[in-house]
Every structure is written in structure tokens, then in C-alpha cells.
Amino acid sequence: xxxxxxxxxxxTIGSMSLFAQTDRxxxxxxxxxxxxxxxxxxxxxxxxxVTKNDRNPQALYNLACAYMQQNKDxxxxxxxxxxxxLETSKFRKSKSFHNAGVILQRHQMYGExxxxxxxxxxxxxxxxxxxxxxxxxxxxxxxQPQENKQQQKKQQKEEKxxxxxEQKQKQQPKDQMSKDNAEQLLQAAMQExxxxxxxxQKAKSQPQNRNIQKNW
Numbered sequence: 001x002x003x004x005x006x007x008x009x010x011x012t013i014g015s016m017s018l019f020a021q022t023d024r025x026x027x028x029x030x031x032x033x034x035x036x037x038x039x040x041x042x043x044x045x046x047x048x049x050v051t052k053n054d055r056n057p058q059a060l061y062n063l064a065c066a067y068m069q070q071n072k073d074x075x076x077x078x079x080x081x082x083x084x085x086l087e088t089s090k091f092r093k094s095k096s097f098h099n100a101g102v103i104l105q106r107h108q109m110y111g112e113x114x115x116x117x118x119x120x121x122x123x124x125x126x127x128x129x130x131x132x133x134x135x136x137x138x139x140x141x142x143x144q145p146q147e148n149k150q151q152q153k154k155q156q157k158e159e160k161x162x163x164x165x166e167q168k169q170k171q172q173p174k175d176q177m178s179k180d181n182a183e184q185l186l187q188a189a190m191q192e193x194x195x196x197x198x199x200x201q202k203a204k205s206q207p208q209n210r211n212i213q214k215n216w
Contacts, residue, residue, distance in 0.1 A: 022052050023048075023049040023050075023052035023053040023056055023059060024049070024056075026045045026046065026048040026049035026052065026059070027045070027046065027049045027056075027058060027059050027062060029045045030042040030043075030044075030045030030046045030049065030062060030066070031062070033045060034062070034065070034066065039066055039069045039070055040066075040070070042062075042066050043063065043066040043067065043070070046059055046062045046063035046066055047063060049062075049063075050063055055086055056086075057082075057083045057084075057086040057087040057088075057092065058083075058092070060079050060082045060083035060086065061079070061080070061083035061087070061092065061095070061096055063079050064076045064077075064078075064079035064080045064083060064096070064099065065099065067079060068099060068102075068103065073103045073106070073107065076099070076100075076103055077100055077103055077104075080096040080097075080099055080100045080103075081096070081100070083096045084096035084097060084100075090123040090124060091123070091124055093123050094119075094120040094121075094123035094124035094127060094130070095120070097116045097117070097119045097120035097123070098116070098117065098120040098127065098129070098130045098133070100116045101113045101114075101116035101117040101120065101130070101133060101134075101137070102133065104116060105133065105136075105137050105140075108140075108144070110137050110138075110140055110141035110144060111141065113133075113137050114134060114137050114138060114141065117130050117133055117134040117137060118134065121134065
């Protein structure tokens with residue numbers, strides 16, 4: 001199993017403007033909720049922080065983590081990307097790439113996951129968690145073509161089986177029609193035979209009558 005590294009960034013308290021205090025207070029509230037298991041409520045607080053300051057990389061990162069924990073992967077990837085673009089700390093930036101790699105790996109997008117892990121290691125070469133995921137992801141990528149071939153063969157086999165069933169279903173009405181036609185033809189032939197016999201019997205009887213009449 002790959003290892004998830006979705007730590008939350010704790011904010012230090014210092015001198016800040018009233019505007020900054022507002023978005024950071026939402027982050028602190030979100031962190032408390034996140035740690036206690038209230039992920040959905042934490043998401044709300046982080047969203048408020050982003051609304052107050054959409055260029056706060058810590059708010060963006062923490063919101064992405066909340067999305068990730070709820071399997072809202074598309075949103076999580078988008079916000080990890082935004083956080084990495086704005087973040088100036090290499091350590092925090094590397095975590096955005098790491099978590100993006102985890103999501104991509106989870107969806108078997110191994111090529112893109114490998115790129116994300118490699119980018120994370122460039123920023124933080126000492127991260128063993130990322131290195132472990134990278135090695136695992138490369139191994140899975142090698143096995144993927146073989147798995148895809150097996151799935152394709154299975155799918156082709158099922159498609160051929162379905163085609164045979166469809167052909168059989170199409171042939172059945174034709175065979176039934178041929179059988180019905182044969183019976184109709186046989187009945188028509190028997191009726192024709194009867195008609196012919198009647199004509200022959202009638203033909204035989206007529207000359208005899210004429211001969212008798214002539215004799216008279």
C-alpha cells in the first residue's frame with residue numbers, strides 16, 4: 001500500500017493584519033476540526049479561509065487535504081496544484097506533489113504519479129515516504145501492460161461469445177421459417193397430388209360413359 005502524507009500546516013501566531021487574522025483563524029479552527037475527525041466541518045473552515053485570501057498556500061493545501069480525505073480527488077488535485085504554485089517553502093511544496101502523486105497512483109495513473117513523486121523528491125530528497133511510493137509506483141507501472149493485455153483478451157473473448165449468440169439468434173428465425181416453408185410445400189404437394197388423382201379418376205370415368213352411350 002502507498003503511504004499518505006497529508007499533514008496539516010500549523011500556523012505560527014505573530015503580528016498580522018486584521019485581514020490575515022481572519023483567514024488564519026479559519027485555518028486554525030479547521031485544523032482543530034480536522035484532527036478531531038470532523039473533516040467536513042474542517043473543509044468548510046478552510047473554504048472560508050480561501051475565500052478570505054485565495055493566495056494563502058497553507059489554506060489551499062489544507063483544503064486539498066480535506067478533499068483528499070473525502071475522496072474528492074479532482075478538487076484535491078486542483079488545490080494541491082494551486083498550493084504548490086504559491087508556496088515558497090520547499091518542504092511544504094514537496095508535500096503538495098507527494099499527495100498529488102498518491103491520488104494519481106490510487107487511480108492507476110502511474111506515469112503522472114511518478115512525475116509528481118519525482119518532483120516531490122527534488123524539493124525534499126530526504127523524504128523516505130515519497131521514495132517508497134515512487135519505487136512501488138514504478139513496479140506497478142511495469143505490471144500494468146500485462147494486466148491490460150489480459151483484460152483486453154478477456155474483453156475480446158466476451159465480445160466473440162456475444163457475437164456468436166447474436167448470430168445464433170438471427171439464424172433461429174430463418175431456420176424456423178425454412179421449416180415452415182417446407183411444411184407448406186409438402187402440404188401443397190400432397191394437395192396437388194390429391195387434385196391430380198381426382199382428375200385422373202374423372203378422366204377415366206368419362207370415356208367409359210361415352211362408350212356406353214355410343215353402344216346404345
